Amino acid sequence: MWHRLNSLQGRLTLLLGFASVAGALIYAGVTQWPLPQLLLWLQTALTPKPATATAAIEAQPELHLGVYGGLGVCAVLLLLLAFWLAGRAMSPVSRLLRALEGAVASYRDGDFSFSIAINRRDELGELIRMHNALGQTLREQRQHLVQRELLLDTVVQNTPVALVLTDAIGRVAYANIASRHLFNEGRNLVGLDFAELLADAPEALRKAVESGEDALLSVEMDGSEETFHLSQRAFRLQGRPHRLQLFRRMTRELSRQEVATWKRVIRVISHELNNSLAPISSLAHSGAELARRGQLDRLPGVFATISERALHLHGFISGYASFAKLPTPQPVRIEWPRFLEGLALHCRYRLAVPPPEQPGVFDAVQIEQVLINLIKNAHEAGGDEEEVTLSILEVGNELRIEVADRGPGMSETVLAQALLPFYSTKRSGTGLGLALAREITEAHGGRVLLANREGGGLRVSLRLPQMAIL
Numbered sequence: 001m002w003h004r005l006n007s008l009q010g011r012l013t014l015l016l017g018f019a020s021v022a023g024a025l026i027y028a029g030v031t032q033w034p035l036p037q038l039l040l041w042l043q044t045a046l047t048p049k050p051a052t053a054t055a056a057i058e059a060q061p062e063l064h065l066g067v068y069g070g071l072g073v074c075a076v077l078l079l080l081l082a083f084w085l086a087g088r089a090m091s092p093v094s095r096l097l098r099a100l101e102g103a104v105a106s107y108r109d110g111d112f113s114f115s116i117a118i119n120r121r122d123e124l125g126e127l128i129r130m131h132n133a134l135g136q137t138l139r140e141q142r143q144h145l146v147q148r149e150l151l152l153d154t155v156v157q158n159t160p161v162a163l164v165l166t167d168a169i170g171r172v173a174y175a176n177i178a179s180r181h182l183f184n185e186g187r188n189l190v191g192l193d194f195a196e197l198l199a200d201a202p203e204a205l206r207k208a209v210e211s212g213e214d215a216l217l218s219v220e221m222d223g224s225e226e227t228f229h230l231s232q233r234a235f236r237l238q239g240r241p242h243r244l245q246l247f248r249r250m251t252r253e254l255s256r257q258e259v260a261t262w263k264r265v266i267r268v269i270s271h272e273l274n275n276s277l278a279p280i281s282s283l284a285h286s287g288a289e290l291a292r293r294g295q296l297d298r299l300p301g302v303f304a305t306i307s308e309r310a311l312h313l314h315g316f317i318s319g320y321a322s323f324a325k326l327p328t329p330q331p332v333r334i335e336w337p338r339f340l341e342g343l344a345l346h347c348r349y350r351l352a353v354p355p356p357e358q359p360g361v362f363d364a365v366q367i368e369q370v371l372i373n374l375i376k377n378a379h380e381a382g383g384d385e386e387e388v389t390l391s392i393l394e395v396g397n398e399l400r401i402e403v404a405d406r407g408p409g410m411s412e413t414v415l416a417q418a419l420l421p422f423y424s425t426k427r428s429g430t431g432l433g434l435a436l437a438r439e440i441t442e443a444h445g446g447r448v449l450l451a452n453r454e455g456g457g458l459r460v461s462l463r464l465p466q467m468a469i470l
Contacts, residue, residue, distance in 0.1 A: 096124055112138040162247035166194045168240055215451035227251045280309050329363035329443050347375040352389040360399055362444055362464055370437045374403040374460050381407025401462040409452040
């Protein structure tokens with residue numbers, strides 16, 4: 001019962017009941033007692049007394065306000081009483097609204113430490129308790145969010161991968177420490193035009209960023225060759241388009257993997273040598289023993305087995321030596337129509353653009369072998385065979401030969417390992433992958449670039465310098 005009376009509904013009911021009783025009392029006081037008697041007394045006291053009794057009876061006043069007069073006086077008095085009661089009743093609500101207004105302003109400014117004192121046990125008190133609980137929850141969530149942001153920023157800032165986030169107009173919105181050292185000598189990048197920063201970067205890196213696609217490329221930096229894996233993603237942040245570029249240095253990783261690959265090759269060769277030399281040694285010992293005993297009729301079988309094992313070992317070693325002993329390129333002037341006609345006899349492709357009018361300068365046999373392998377891989381990628389294209393372009397003093405397909409492309413892991421020696425994506429494990437193309441291109445003084453195409457597919461680009469032939 002007390003809880004119902006202490007609620008806002010109970011208090012409003014009491015106020016309305018009090019107002020009704022007060023109105024009835026005011027109406028009775030105005031029309032019946034004591035206001036009419038008080039006014040009559042005042043009028044009698046202020047009126048001069050008559051000389052005779054008859055004049056006194058005739059001069060006796062008759063005071064009567066009537067219904068409308070009484071209602072008018074009651075209305076004025078009730079209006080003043082209602083104004084006072086409304087102020088008393090709405091004062092807690094007004095204070096609470098002002099407190100909530102301050103709390104909302106604090107939340108808008110990111111300050112969640114605001115709370116409201118509780119001194120009520122009605123619905124307003126329950127609202128205040130819920131508000132304080134909400135503020136406590138927001139404070140805890142904000143603290144956890146700040147901690148996670150601090151952890152994420154620490155990880156991103158200290159990662160060796162250079163990270164650059166640009167907005168819709170190409171200005172840097174976020175950059176970590178590695179990107180500052182890569183593009184601006186350790187200085188802050190936020191707010192700078194990323195295209196202007198790339199103007200001082202190597203051309204291959206700038207072209208890869210402008211393409212908007214993932215790529216694996218090698219560039220000349222600080223007098224040494226650096227290999228980068230570039231990953232680019234477009235997304236919307238706070239409703240606005242942004243682009244994230246990740247530049248991962250692959251030089252040390254590729255060197256480490258190359259060393260590991262060569263170690264595996266050495267173990268394979270050692271294993272094969274042991275498998276062949278151990279029987280040869282055993283057979284040679286058996287042959288010597290047979291010769292000592294004079295059993296010469298069994299020696300031809302021993303020598304045939306030794307010859308067979310030696311031929312097997314020779315073929316195995318020759319297969320590996322063919323990769324390790326590439327001949328030095330002999331660049332000559334190459335006319336494009338004749339070169340492309342010879343290439344068409346070995347593989348099928350579509351020429352995307354007309355070849356340059358100026359002849360190229362390279363080792364025709366080696367570059368032809370590279371293109372045959374690349375075009376064959378493009379056909380085996382699984383895309384439309386009509387989309388296997390060959391492009392030959394002259395850009396300044398650089399010759400660009402590109403083979404493109406519409407297959408599934410390469411994942412980031414495969415892109416990072418595609419240029420390793422003896423790496424192959426084929427299920428059978430045959431072939432030398434793109435490592436042979438890399439060796440031949442680098443022997444010409446050029447480089448190989450790999451990039452996934454927009455819409456699916458892979459593009460392999462050979463960048464060769466246009467050497468002068470005297």
